[in-house]
Amino acid sequence: MIELVKDKQKSNCHDCGVNPEEKHIEGCDVERCTICKGQSLSCDCDSPRETWTGIAYEKELLYCEENNLWVKWNDGWVRCSKDDDGATHDLNAAVKIIMSHE
Numbered sequence: 001m002i003e004l005v006k007d008k009q010k011s012n013c014h015d016c017g018v019n020p021e022e023k024h025i026e027g028c029d030v031e032r033c034t035i036c037k038g039q040s041l042s043c044d045c046d047s048p049r050e051t052w053t054g055i056a057y058e059k060e061l062l063y064c065e066e067n068n069l070w071v072k073w074n075d076g077w078v079r080c081s082k083d084d085d086g087a088t089h090d091l092n093a094a095v096k097i098i099m100s101h102e
């Protein structure tokens, strides 16, 4: 069974340790830039700190769930349906689509 976002346990940021709904602390390598969407550590934008949602890739996971983007391992990742054995969120596809829309 796939673990959907609503079933996921929220946890503190695994790098800087802030609680869900708090902003990351300077130097956190999980934080993403709110302007260019890149890793905050490695960009030069003067962006406001990103708020940690409690779930890594929450936005991308939700996108997969809303748009039925699922993959499973079969000598490589292949698209599949949500009910297939071993199906999981197709994060790569979601990231690509989200990046191309923003």
Ligand SMILES: [Zn+2]
Residues within 6 Å of the ligand: 013, 014, 015, 016, 017, 018, 024, 025, 028, 029, 030, 031, 052
């Ligand atoms: Zn953090």
Ligand SMILES: [Zn+2]
Residues within 6 Å of the ligand: 033, 034, 035, 036, 037, 038, 040, 043, 044, 045, 047
């Ligand atoms: Zn940036």
